[in-house]
Amino acid sequence: MAVDIAHHAVSALPLKIALIGTLGIGAQWLAWRLQRPAIVLMAISGLIFGPLLGYLLGFNLPGPIEHLFEQLRLDPVNDFGELYRPMIGLAVAIILFEGGMNLRFRDLSDTRHAVGRMVFVAAPIAWVLGTLAAHYIVGLAWDISVMVGGLFIVTGPTVIMPLLRQAHLKTRPANVLKWEGIVNDPLGALFAVGGYEFIRFSLTEASMFFVFGKLAFAAIFGTLVGIVSGIGMAWAFRRGHIPEYLKAPIVLAWVLLIYVIANRLADETGLLAVTALGMTMANTKFAAMVEMRRFKENIAIILVSGVFVILTATLTPAILREFVTNWRVLAFVLTMMILVRPIAVMVSTLFSGLTWKESILISFIAPRGIVAVAVAGLFAAELNALGRADGTLFVPLAFALVFATVLFAGFLISPIAKMLGLAAGGGQGVMIVGANPWSLGLAKAIKDMGINVTVADTNWRRLRGARLEGHQTFYGEVLSENADYSLDHSAFNVLIAATPNDAYNSLVCVEFAPELGRHRVFQVPAQENDEEDGDTIAFTSRGRTLTSRGRSFDALTRDWWGGWRFRSTNLSEAYTLEDLYNDRGNDVDLILTKRQDGTIDFIQPGQESRAEGMTVLSFSPPPKEKQEKGAIRGEGAKKSGGLAGPSKPLPS
Incomplete structure (x- = not known):
């Protein structure tokens, strides 16, 4: 009889171990979904499958239910001996x-x-x-x-x-x-x-x-x-x-x-x-x-x-x-x-x-x-x-x-x-994941508008420009648990994933969406208007598209080296969005708007009209008169046998 009891206990042990793992990790996942401390959900799991089932077994239960409760009940001191x-x-x-x-x-x-x-x-x-x-x-x-x-x-x-x-x-x-x-x-x-x-x-x-x-x-x-x-x-x-x-x-x-x-x-x-x-x-x-x-x-x-x-x-x-x-x-x-x-x-x-x-x-x-x-x-x-x-x-x-x-x-x-006045203003700030010339130019422009910026990258050398500009920086993987401890999450309420890897950008946005809200996580797309492309990452598994034109990382980088820059403009009845297009061209990309109270909104494709009456940050080519002067200088250089200018414009 004692041998049968011992054999039964040993045979039930793998089920108990699997159940403990399932309950613990399941509670961690549910806590992530609900954005609640996992410790409470883990404790509830242990209480249900431990003392609660033990208490219910004290009643006269039907045979199958009693057997099921006995199999599922956790009694670690006796189970593990x-x-x-x-x-x-x-x-x-x-x-x-x-x-x-x-x-x-x-x-x-x-x-x-x-x-x-x-x-x-x-x-x-x-x-x-x-x-x-x-x-x-x-x-x-x-x-x-x-x-x-x-x-x-x-x-x-x-x-x-x-x-x-x-x-x-x-x-x-x-x-x-x-x-x-x-x-x-x-x-x-x-x-x-x-x-x-x-x-x-x-x-x-x-x-x-x-x-x-x-x-x-x-x-x-x-x-x-x-x-x-x-x-x-x-x-x-x-x-x-x-x-x-x-x-x-x-x-x-x-x-x-x-x-x-x-x-x-x-x-x-x-x-x-x-x-x-x-x-x-x-x-x-x-x-x-x-x-x-x-x-x-x-x-x-x-x-x-x-x-x-x-x-x-x-x-x-x-x-x-x-x-x-x-x-x-x-x-x-x-x-x-x-x-x-x-x-x-x-x-x-x-x-x-x-x-x-x-x-x-x-x-x-x-x-x-x-x-x-x-x-x-x-x-x-x-x-x-x-x-x-x-x-x-x-x-x-x-x-x-x-x-x-x-x-x-x-x-x-x-x-x-x-x-007590110790809330960080709703976390008003922007974190840019990915340090590259275009994203660092964006970071500088946002900071010049009076908005805090944090730049994150896994490469220390790529962060050099951000450090020189005085931005907050995070050196490391933003998806790691280390980021929970080392990254100041109170410094931002908007995230921009701006790396060349579209899948990584999507993963970063999905990770931060429950914390910040999906309407506050943006990514630079892999190709133009890729939210409508059936061959790309699903809309529900990625961040929102950055910029009003929805251009790709390669296109934005090409334009940056082609002389495009970020500019902040106050729109009003005297100077409208149409005037901005006339001055800079219809290809201008609108990035975000800033209200008088300091709140910011990022502009997606089809939302250009929201910029009216706001301070708008745009990514655009030089004004037309500068382009014309540059073209004249270029023609003169060709006639004299000289170069039209540097192969790569210096960042602003």
Whole structure:
């Protein structure tokens, strides 16, 4: 009988693993479609297929339905047995490595002072106040309260990023929130590791000096292992000792190996080691960052999705009942949100350069993310193994705080930002993807009209002209996850894809359309009026056509080198659109209009009449009198045997 039960459990395990993956990735996709934080949808998935199905199985259900529910119900502790704890540990190690990979110190330059205050002043204050709240409100022992207070200083970057895109905050508060989340995510986990190590060492009844000495040794040892291993991996990449196709798999294996080795050499130092490993590789120059981003975008997303579903499914009806009925849990969550966080932020940002409005906004926007729940689930199991049953409250406290902070921030970040005047004017600005002579000329013309411009390209040299003109630039792939962290999404509300690759332009527009709105993503077409061409990319899978004539990238580039330039013209009753055509020719391309209130509208084919009475940006040949003078000079040059002019006109 026992053999049959074991065989049944093993045979059902592949279905459970597939179900966990489907629920996690399905929740991520649905969150993308709905533009909502994925963490909430993943939690709902785990609750439905975990405790809810377990609760329904307690009723007298018809046989087929009961059998179906038994097959679909997730009970990770029993499903995975002894593999549960090490499996969660390995997943958390990879998640923390991914967090460390996001921390590049050179990206902190603009907000280094404020972020430093948030990390080195606000985080310890929040740790102390959170510890007091966990002890006096929830009733946890001091040592576990220290773990709870340390872990809950985190603000998950995977939750912060969608919120910042949704709210269009001004650059400074947006950068502080973004980088605080990136830095504090692994830092909070390390605080929890320190608290756990203190509990574990103290059980040996050793002296406090010995306990703190071992704790310091573990921290230093784990950090050194991570730094040395990171330098070694970067060295191997630079020297070409690892082929391109093996880089991503080797990084995954290396992270797991370092985690296990560090834990073997000094217990529970693996999380420190992999976090330091990620930070070292993020700040070491080598030419394999694309592979690292691919690793993060694929493996880390799968693990984050799966771990969150697993941890939610481990909640039992009894825990959920306590979660709802225990006033201490609610009081703890409210205290963390309306007292601990605001006090820590307001104290730490005094004389930091932030305004009081920015400090208020930052103090109320602190959504916790996957790391808080994953680490809480890991240490709840570890504390239970040490005989500390009160550690089981770790998980419901984490879920309560995550749900409350994510929902609060998701619904209120935009109204609070607008009330405080910290919304970036609707994100009024333009991002141009693709640096080339024509697009850089367009960027300069738009900037001259008083509109912010960001130029993005994967080639550093092509961005040189944009940097010299003083434009904001983004060096990297706008479709990568790295762009979520490094690209200032609040700086623009219109996107123009202007590369020679039509398929890539379409992909960029489709990626940004849910965020900006499809009416605000434009691309330079591959050929004239290609929206009506049945052989090109479907209308629903591309951006809107840029310019009133809808000319192709090749045609626009040819005209640029033929002397065409961008010009801004105020249209009125005295000087109409017809006058502009008479002066510049009927081939003139209209790009955009700017109203008196500063709002801009891009003109598509057939919408030329919308330019009347506006300031219009056009792409046109030189005025007719200049063309005639140029022709005369050209004839004279021919007669004298000289050249008519440079083969390529100098950019304006």
